[in-house]
Amino acid sequence: MRDVAIIATAQTKHVRAATATNEVEMIQPVIQEVIERSGVDRHGFDFTCSGSSDYLAGQPFSFVMTLDAVAAWPPISESHVEMDGAWALYEAWVKIQTGHADTALVYSYGKSSPGDLPRVLSRMTDPYYEAPLWPSSVDIAALQARAAIQAGVTSEQAMADIAYRSRTSAAANPFAQLTSSAQPSALMDEEYLADPLRRHDCAPITDGGVAIVLAAGDKARSLCSRPAWIRGIDHRADGHHLNFRDLTTSPSVSIAAEKAGVANGPIEIAELHTCFTHHEPILRSALGLGDDVEVNPSGGPLAANPMMAAGLIRMVEVANRIHSGEVSRGVAHATGGHALQHNLIAVLEGEG
Amino acid sequence: MGAERVAVVGVGQTKYTAVRGDVSLPGLLREATFRALEDAQMTLADIDAIVIGKAPDFFEGIMVPEYSFVEALGAVGKPIFRVHTAGSVSGSTAIVASGLIESGVHERVLTIGWEMQSCSEAMWALSFNMPFQQQLVAGAGGYFAPYIRQYIARSNAPDDTGVLVALKDRQNALKNPYAHLHEHDISYESVKESLMLWDPIRYSETCPSSDGAIALVLTNEAGGDAAAAEGRPPAWVHGTSFRSEPAMAAGRDQVSPQAGKDCAADVFRQAGITNPREQIDVVEMYVPFSWYEPMWLENLGFAEEGTGWQLTHDGVTAMDGDLPVNCSGGVLSTNPIGASGMIRFGEAALQVRGMAGEHQIDGARTALGHAYGGAAQFYAMWVVGADKP
Numbered sequence: 248m249r250d251v252a253i254i255a256t257a258q259t260k261h262v263r264a265a266t267a268t269n270e271v272e273m274i275q276p277v278i279q280e281v282i283e284r285s286g287v288d289r290h291g292f293d294f295t296c297s298g299s300s301d302y303l304a305g306q307p308f309s310f311v312m313t314l315d316a317v318a319a320w321p322p323i324s325e326s327h328v329e330m331d332g333a334w335a336l337y338e339a340w341v342k343i344q345t346g347h348a349d350t351a352l353v354y355s356y357g358k359s360s361p362g363d364l365p366r367v368l369s370r371m372t373d374p375y376y377e378a379p380l381w382p383s384s385v386d387i388a389a390l391q392a393r394a395a396i397q398a399g400v401t402s403e404q405a406m407a408d409i410a411y412r413s414r415t416s417a418a419a420n421p422f423a424q425l426t427s428s429a430q431p432s433a434l435m436d437e438e439y440l441a442d443p444l445r446r447h448d449c450a451p452i453t454d455g456g457v458a459i460v461l462a463a464g465d466k467a468r469s470l471c472s473r474p475a476w477i478r479g480i481d482h483r484a485d486g487h488h489l490n491f492r493d494l495t496t497s498p499s500v501s502i503a504a505e506k507a508g509v510a511n512g513p514i515e516i517a518e519l520h521t522c523f524t525h526h527e528p529i530l531r532s533a534l535g536l537g538d539d540v541e542v543n544p545s546g547g548p549l550a551a552n553p554m555m556a557a558g559l560i561r562m563v564e565v566a567n568r569i570h571s572g573e574v575s576r577g578v579a580h581a582t583g584g585h586a587l588q589h590n591l592i593a594v595l596e597g598e599g
Numbered sequence: 600m601g602a603e604r605v606a607v608v609g610v611g612q613t614k615y616t617a618v619r620g621d622v623s624l625p626g627l628l629r630e631a632t633f634r635a636l637e638d639a640q641m642t643l644a645d646i647d648a649i650v651i652g653k654a655p656d657f658f659e660g661i662m663v664p665e666y667s668f669v670e671a672l673g674a675v676g677k678p679i680f681r682v683h684t685a686g687s688v689s690g691s692t693a694i695v696a697s698g699l700i701e702s703g704v705h706e707r708v709l710t711i712g713w714e715m716q717s718c719s720e721a722m723w724a725l726s727f728n729m730p731f732q733q734q735l736v737a738g739a740g741g742y743f744a745p746y747i748r749q750y751i752a753r754s755n756a757p758d759d760t761g762v763l764v765a766l767k768d769r770q771n772a773l774k775n776p777y778a779h780l781h782e783h784d785i786s787y788e789s790v791k792e793s794l795m796l797w798d799p800i801r802y803s804e805t806c807p808s809s810d811g812a813i814a815l816v817l818t819n820e821a822g823g824d825a826a827a828a829e830g831r832p833p834a835w836v837h838g839t840s841f842r843s844e845p846a847m848a849a850g851r852d853q854v855s856p857q858a859g860k861d862c863a864a865d866v867f868r869q870a871g872i873t874n875p876r877e878q879i880d881v882v883e884m885y886v887p888f889s890w891y892e893p894m895w896l897e898n899l900g901f902a903e904e905g906t907g908w909q910l911t912h913d914g915v916t917a918m919d920g921d922l923p924v925n926c927s928g929g930v931l932s933t934n935p936i937g938a939s940g941m942i943r944f945g946e947a948a949l950q951v952r953g954m955a956g957e958h959q960i961d962g963a964r965t966a967l968g969h970a971y972g973g974a975a976q977f978y979a980m981w982v983v984g985a986d987k988p
């Protein structure tokens with residue numbers, strides 16, 4: 248496999264509702280910023296790949312308009328996934344592995360504010376048996392949280408502690424949406440949103456986007472003083488039907504972690520796509536992370552959760568800390584679907 | 600091409616039709632999948648990864664529908680990947696799947712393009728009202744008709760060129776058991792007298808709205824060699840490419856878009872093709888409206904600018920011509936949007952494998968699969984051959 252690194256990143260300031268901008272206007276400055284940071288000529292990218300969702304935009308082929316944000320003229324080699332941008336990065340990584348590209352621009356974005364997000368996400372269920380019940384994303388997560396608590400994987404107290412830690416960590420993240428939290432004891436006094444989930448257990452609804460630049464080998468070394476090398480990357484799916492799954496574990500994360508080589512060296516930080524507090528202990532266990540591993544120093548999705556971007560942002564947060572020299576090895580996780588159905592794991596390393 | 604050679608060893612298609620009311624959505628994908636696996640002499644257990652393409656989720660009203668197909672496709676514990684690039688989507692999907700093998704990441708990849716258009720009204724889904732933009736209220740045909748008129752004005756093509764293309768493709772479809780439209784009584788007069796929908800596009804010069812799925816099994820070189828050794832000829836991938844350009848850009852030519860020219864140049868370079876007219880034996884081209892055959896013949900470099908229509912009139916693109924185009928009946932006879940690109944790619948593979956049945960071109964060694972989408976702005980192409988690249 249070729250050595251491929253994240254050499255530049257940029258993201259929006261994540262907000263509850265970006266009412267003054269459409270998707271193109273929201274992501275264009277981020278793309279501009281990451282191109283400038285990368286040092287790659289605007290027309291010099293060998294490949295461009297993006298991730299977004301028509302259901303969030305409320306229109307078919309919504310990604311077509313966003314192509315305007317990358318100035319695809321003269322024409323470019325380009326593709327799009329109807330998934331989180333982490334999978335757009337995966338496609339770009341594969342493209343570089345084929346030898347057809349040495350550099351790639353990857354971006355993703357989502358505006359959840361125009362719709363009722365938990366209800367919109369109920370459309371992401373089996374159309375015959377589940378979708379007619381209109382189970383919201385919070386309802387499904389609550390079933391998983393209840394199972395996890397009953398299995399002893401977590402507790403409501405532990406979940407409140409995770410919420411508190413994540414949002415106070417986010418105070419140091421200039422892009423985060425939620426940057427403070429009441430004490431866990433106060434959080435525990437709140438009403439249930441969907442028993443056993445309280446509002447603090449849920450990621451906020453967020454508008455935002457993210458962009459990264461990938462480069463291979465010496466190209467990466469020439470453009471970035473400390474590239475964040477993708478040492479392993481893999482993604483796997485679990486089943487969809489909740490009654491066929493053990494919701495307290497994540498077999499797909501364990502497979503992807505093994506394929507990506509998470510255990511091949513010490514992990515210093517992990518940025519995990521935890522849309523709900525109970526996801527953290529499930530993912531920690533499936534990844535085999537020790538108690539000493541710092542999870543979501545950025546605050547994670549519990550502090551800012553732009554749909555279709557929050558997974559790629561996990562890679563950005565690890566990469567930024569490698570670029571700065573703060574850490575040498577970290578793991579990033581992205582998820583798609585309900586109850587952690589589809590998971591991508593990447594191991595990022597700095598050299599030396 | 601990259602490190603690993605890629606072979607197409609399995610092609611499976613559903614019968615395409617207006618309404619497949621007898622199968623569930625995952626059932627539709629399984630029908631194509633099991634036919635492709637049977638062709639490849641494999642089972643789902645042999646598959647390393649699945650790459651799925653389809654047009655917008657709104658067409659069936661399910662967000663990311665493939666997540667609910669994971670069990671039905673035997674994908675539990677495997678990578679499942681979803682591509683979405685407008686009308687070119689399942690061409691792009693096959694290219695992404697091919698890349699997974701070419702890169703050495705996987706050895707055996709299943710790729711599926713599908714659409715159940717009977718779940719909704721695709722024409723109106725393509726006519727959505729965008730804030731601050733002119734609403735078309737006319738579907739894809741209404742969008743493309745002005746560019747076809749511009750093509751006619753530039754080339755002075757006879758006004759029955761489109762009629763000839765439609766007649767040819769629908770007659771070819773009679774030789775393809777999977778094709779949606781089997782119009783046994785079609786004639787030059789019946790096409791010409793059909794209702795004018797968007798001048799100059801008549802009803803019979805327009806693609807149907809179809810339900811259906813296609814699946815391909817791709818393997819690395821070892822897999823292709825093994826299939827060949829067992830007497831099941833593979834189609835070798837000689838080149839893949841996609842190109843995109845904006846819907847609107849100053850100086851953009853929507854009659855013969857630059858992205859299409861660049862994409863063809865890239866895929867021909869990879870495949871070592873310097874004279875496509877001579878070196879390509881058969882073409883599966885994305886022609887949803889009849890006039891796009893001469894337009895793409897020029898855009899792809901098979902004819903000089905302004906002369907593509909002459910190939911149509913001279914019978915060059917007929918099954919007995921020297922550059923047969925859309926022997927399967929093409930998009931004009933079958934159009935499940937999210938499958939139409941991969942059907943072109945799969946039919947190209949069938950031709951070079953010598954497995955296209957009644958619509959086989961004898962001795963086809965090299966074939967082009969072509970797909971486009973959006974405002975004629977997204978392109979996906981591959982060249983496949985009977986010989987190893």
